[in-house]
Amino acid sequence: MKLIGLIGSGSSTAYAPVIIWDRVEHYAKEEQLVVVDDSRRSMRFLGVLRLIRRYEPFLDSRKRTSYVDNPDLVETGTLPHSSGYVSIIGVISENGVVEPQLPPNPGSKVYVVESPTDLSLELGGGLVIGVHKYSGIEIPLDPRGIPYHIGVVGATGTGKSRLVKAFIDEVLAKTNYNIIVFDHTGMDYSVFYKDNVVEGSRTVLDISLITDMILYRTGLNRNTYEPYIMVSLLSYIYNYIREKHPELLQELIGSSSGGRQKTLVPKTPSFQEFLNKIDYSRLQEILAEKNIVWDITSFKEQLIRTLQNMRARDSSKIRLGIALDVYLGKQFFESLNKRDMLPRDIVGYAGNNRLVVVDLSTEDLEARRYIVSSVINELWRIIEEKREPINTLVVIDEAHNYACRSCGVSHRAITRIAREGRKWGLGVLLATQRIIDIDPEIRGNINTWLFSKLQTPGDFNELKGYMDLSGISENTLAILGKREFFVAGLMNPLRIPILIKVRTVE
Ligand SMILES: Nc1ncnc2c1ncn2[C@@H]1O[C@H](COP(=O)(O)OP(=O)(O)OP(=O)(O)O)[C@@H](O)[C@H]1O
Ligand SMILES: [Mg+2]
Structure with a gap:
């Protein structure tokens, strides 16, 4: 010294x-x-x-x-x-x-x-993602803070994603938490954990989401076109199943053919019956098992039949036809194929292997949000069923795409974890460039922050609102180098924010 x-x-x-x-x-x-x-x-x-x-x-x-x-x-x-x-x-x-x-x-x-x-220093055996910048002393983060949620903020290129990678490795090595990582870019985590990657594009999407994706891509008016699109999608599925797996139709509408009826040939339910009684969660399972094939030509034929049945105007038919060919094309329908996984498969994968990285890079933003929310909803379903802690960390990088106020389903799912997760050992780690893009209710529930050079001055004031920054000035933050982050909050073993240099992650 x-x-x-x-x-x-x-x-x-x-x-x-x-x-x-x-x-x-x-x-x-x-x-x-x-x-x-x-x-x-x-x-x-x-x-x-x-x-x-x-x-x-x-x-x-x-x-x-x-x-x-x-x-x-x-x-x-x-x-x-x-x-x-x-x-x-x-x-x-x-x-x-x-x-x-x-x-x-x-x-x-x-x-x-x-x-x-x-x-x-006796700082306990926590998660070591780096050392104090000048002294080189290890700063172990207290894992008890995981279900109280973690935020990682810093301007682009400061090393957030690498820090998160170091954090994941420590959680796997030193705690009993399972981890579900959503890889927004497909380049931040999937490359490091090749054996634990699940393609997001294998997740079965539901009818309402596919409808939303079509409406969003084509810019068609929701009030007018939503019913046509939804009914066409369902008719397509109905006809596909009737042709390839007719035995499943009865099951889908939940009618049991017990007793004597078994020997009889079951009556094929009409489309109307199917529409009225369909069990949507069973439908998702069947879509995953049977791998329904979507193709633009057959869908278009179905669409025209549906529009006729629904007595749509000619102008609507023309608009939809154009939208299908010009804005969606073959590729869109192909992207609906080869989907054989359900959210429960992703959660199950994490349960069996401790870590799953869901590569979302090839999905539409709406589909990405849907996948994030449906996986989180599955975690809640398990918690509600078992009524015991689930010890799982959900990692969401580029979190402004998922946790913003206008982020829809993923926003709602993340908000629920932020509010109620701690009781059930369910934590969320959000990494983003700008803290103010995360909904205030979510960021108000984050109790550990790792922050580096910030993108906007507003972010500094925001952080100050949550914690005592003990004399750290905006100027200090402005000159931080790559891999240099302050640790503050619940997981920090010291009572004031401390500057660490993240270990090499390659
Ligand atoms: N801990 C580290 N070990 C080794 N290299 C690092 C580390 N942190 C950052 N780097 C280098 O800096 C680059 C940017 O890091 P990273 O992708 O983690 O930044 P980021 O903050 O996530 O950026 P963005 O906001 O653009 O996603 C990496 O590609 C790597 O070359
Ligand atoms: Mg990054």
Whole structure:
């Protein structure tokens, strides 16, 4: 450890002024860990150096001195010195770092912690995603904070996704949590966990979502076209099943053919009957099992028949026909094929393998949100069934696409975890570039924040609203490098935000 100065007059249990020894002034950097040795009282305080300023007694901008009339006077000499503050973490004791009861004495010596061997701190065996930037001391994050939710924010390229990867590895290694990762780009996590990837494009979509996707892509008026599209989709499915698996139609409308009837050939339900009685969750299962094939030509034929039956106007028929060919095309219908997984399969995969990465990169935004919400809803279904903690962490990167106020189904699902997840061991980790794009209700329930250089000044004020930033200035954040993040909140083992450098993740 290197001596850098003395505690000045006016310390409290939270802050202590430091007068920096001029000869070693260049060693004193903001965010360094320091030990304050109050030898007279045999106490050692741990703290972080902050708000370092350079002063000169005669060059006070609010006082008139001879320098005002004669700037050349500086050539005869000045008396500059640096001073700053120690933001006090606590008193170093055998049981770790405990809350200080007294402020450090003026005159106590201040040392910079230069390496992990300088100091052994009992910080518990938590999740280590990196070390303190200057001292190299490991900062283990308390895993009990997982179900109280985690936010990772920083401008683009600061290393959020890599940090999250380090976090995932630690959770897998040191806790009993299962993890479901939604990989928005398909390049952040799928490449690292090749053996645990499930293609989001294998998830069965439901009729209302496919309708929404068609309406969104074509820009057709919902009031007019929603019924036509929905009924056409259902007729398509009905006809497909009637042709390929007629035995399933009875099952889909929930009529049991017990007793004597078994020997009879069951009557095929009409489309109207199918529409009235269909069991939609069974339908999803059948779609996953039987792999229904969608094709634009057959769908168009179905659409025309449906429009005729529903007595649609000619203009509606034309509009829909154009929309189908021009805005959707063959590709859209092909993207509905080869879907053989249900949300419960994804949750089951996580249960069996501890980790599942759902690659959402090839899906429409609406479909991505649907998949996120349906997987979360499945987790809630299990919780409601078993009434016991599920110990699962849901990781959502590029979270502004899912947790924004106008994000629809995924917003609702994430809000529920944020509000109620803690009771059931269900946590969410959201990573995003801009904190203000996350719905306030969700971000208000996030109790651990990891933040780096921020994209907008508003974000800094937002963070300040949630936690005591203990003298971290916006300027400090602005000059942070890649992989440098502050840890604050519940999982931080220290009581003030601390700067870590994330370990190498490659
Ligand atoms: N911990 C790390 N170890 C090794 N390389 C890193 C680390 N963190 C960041 N990098 C480098 O910086 C690049 C950007 O990191 P990352 O993708 O994690 O940033 P990001 O904050 O998620 O950016 P975006 O907001 O654009 O998603 C990586 O491709 C990698 O080259
Ligand atoms: Mg990223």
